[in-house]
Amino acid sequence: MDTSGADYLIDVLMLLLATVVILPIFHKIRLGAxxxxxxxxxxLGPWGLSVITEVEDVRHLAEFGVIFLLFVLGIELRPDKLWEMRKLVFGLGLAQLLITAASLYAIAYFGFGLSHKTAVIIGFGLALSSTAFCLQLLSERGGISTLMGRMSIxxxxxxxxxxxxxxxxxxYYAGGGAEMTEPGWHLLYPVLFIIGLLLAGHYLLNxxxxxxxASGDPEVFMAVALLLVLGAAWLMHWAGLSMAMGAFLAGIMLAESHYRHQIEADILPFRGILLGLFFMTVGMDINFDLLWDKLGLVVGLTIALMLLKASIVYVLARLVGAKHAVSLQTATLLSQSGEFGFVLFGVAASSGVLATDISHMLTLVIALTMLLTPFAVRGVNKLILMLSSHQQVNGEKYEQPEFIDDAQQHVILAGFGRVGARIAALMHAAGVNYIGLDMRESRVKDARAQGFPVYFGDASKMKVLRAAGADRASMIVVALDNPQQVDRLVAQVRNFYPNMPIHTRARDxxxxxxxxxxxxxxxxSETLETSLRLTEQVLIGNGVSEAEVRSVLNAFREDYYSNVVKKVAEDQVVLGELKH
Structure with a gap:
């Protein structure tokens, strides 16, 4: 009997069990996910309890976590923001890569006496940082839209x-130079694919x-979202680019779409569990035998690498105008080496360009830099806060860095029917920022055509609210006309956001x-306010003074809303209400 399927199921069960048991403990002690x-x-890995020994099999599945992470990043970066970042990408980004790679090359070539080819591969491989780690740390602290986030991205x-x-x-180093000298059509393919993908997304996606x-089937909508992400990733991989880059482009295509929040909400559960699986594979790569055998060398290389990378990023960030605290945070965040280093060194070792023992050592160093990065980020943040407090005590002006983009504080308006649209118009007139959510596509289209920031999404689902920025919202206004959806939304928001103001319409x-x-x-109450407005006109029309009208209406309203829970529970009848 073939037991391979059962073995695979055991691996999955153990990964899920470890997640359920260990993650709450780390959240409890504030060390993060x-x-x-x-x-x-x-x-669980081969150097621990050896529950999972085939790490590569798990890694192939875990790579999808990075793909979904890049998709979410793309969907949060609108094309206009991305265009604004072009100088940072090709200025700061290119300078960081070349200067860091050159410094590491010099250390490997002159300091350790390695060959030219090996030193080049090591220099560029270690110069790369971890997209998955950095973006996850940024999202946990709400820092993607800050200056630190923009520079890091x-x-x-x-x-x-x-x-x-x-x-x-x-x-090329492995002997594939003949391919490199052929006509450069294969270099043109990725560019053509990127242009074609963006054009298709602009004209065909919405x-x-x-x-x-219009089909009204949420499962089909979710399937299309997954097809879009994975399809774009596969196309870019086929064209010679990374799958993560394809997913990022797919996100950019949807950044201006009014379906973005619903799609992002549908993708988030897959991203979370698969990205967690990716981080697990990093932990599995830590070779404790090699670590104990060459502890001093490994620890020294790890700390030296992080200090070197952080120093280069700090200087470059200061040169582009960032303040000391922001530069220090950015440098610390980017101080580790990343998942593409695993790929690069793995390919180099299998092709004979890099010695196997050096590849194992470098893989261990990369894993340790990832392990130390969250501690380093927490330490630097605490240092900055201590410095802030000390300088404020001494009367010095010190601007604390922006962890969360408070300028993005907004109102989430759930429901954009007649009530929601009027609330939105009044908020716009008063200059209040908001994001509207509605499940009726025609309503969303009409609202967006008139300039309202409304998106397609089921506001009664927490994952949609999170995609709309509930973590950064100032309050939630519920204008849904379905009482069951209103009940579910209010209960969920209060459960996840105990201090969030919730203002809502009610049936009666x-x-x-x-x-x-x-x-x-x-x-x-919908029925109350309509009754009061009609009554006001009736009383004024019958000669009652405006002061007396206001007194009567205010008394009725006060009696209606005061101790409403107790009155309903005791079945009390308020002024003028019929008992049914």
Missing amino acids: ILGYLAAGMI SVLLLQDIAVVPLLALVS PLLSRIV RKHCADLVINGATTVV
Whole structure:
């Protein structure tokens, strides 16, 4: 009987079990998810309990986590923002790669006496940082839209672009020079594919998604989202670029789409678990036998590499105008080496360009830099906060770096029907930033055509709210006309965001009481306010003074809303209300 399927299932079960057991512990002690995943990988891997020995099999699946991560990054970077970052990408990013690679080359060639080819591969391989680690750390701290985030992303984007020519360089060193001298059509293919993909996304994507949404089947919509991400990744891989770059381009294509929040919400669960799997494989790569055997050398190389990379990034960040604290944070964040280093050294070792023992040593050093990065980031952040407090005590002006883009504080408006649209118009008139969510496609199209920032998405689902920036929102206004959706949304928001103000519409007095119990901050009854406005006109038309009208209406409103939960529970009748 073939037991390979059962063995694979056991591996999956153990990975899930480790996630469920270890991650809550690391969250409890405030070490974060990344270190939890790393610890789980070290425990389960071949150098721990040896529960999982075929790390490469797991790594192939884990690579999809990086793909989905790059897709989410692309969807959060609108083309206009990306164009604004071009100087950082090709200025700061290119300078970081070349200067770091040159410094590492000099150390490897002159300091350790390695060959020219080996030193070049080592220099560029270690100069690359981890896109997965950096973006995850940024997203945990809400720093993607800050200056630190923009500089870090610029460097990482340039490094992702550089992976393709670096792999071609390894092929050339291994004896594939004949291919490199052929006509350069194969170099033109990636450029043509990128242009074609962006054009197709601009002209075909929204009409296609409109047809899918019109079918009313959310499973089909999710399948299309996955097909889009993985299809773009495969096309770029086929054209010679990295799959992560293809996913990033797919995200850019959707950055201006009004379906972006729903698609991002559908992708997030896959990204989370697969990216966690990627971090586990990094933990599995830590060879404890080699580490104990050459502890001093490995630790020395790891610390020296992180200090060198951080120093170069810090100087470059200062040169482009960043302040000391932001430069220090950016340098620390980018101080590790990354997942593409695993790929580059693996290809170089298999092709004979890099000695196997050197490849194992470098792989261990990369894994250790990843392991130390979260600690380094936390340490630097605490240092900056201590410096801030000390200088404020001494009366010195010190600007604390921006961890969260507070300028993006906005209102999330759930539902964009008649009530939601009027609320949006008034907020716009008052200069209040907001994002609207609605599930009716025609309504979203009409609203966006009139300039309203409305997106397609089910606002009663937490993952959609998170994609709309609930972590950074100032409040949530619920204007949905479905009472069941309103109930679910209010309860979920209060559960995940205990301090978030929630202002919501309600069907009637009983619904008001239910929503208050579920955690609503303010409730407004649809039937009450209509009745009060009509009554106001009737009373004024019959000669009642405006002061007396206001007094009567305010008394009624006060009686209606005060102690509404207690009154409904005791079945009390308010002024003028019929008992049913």
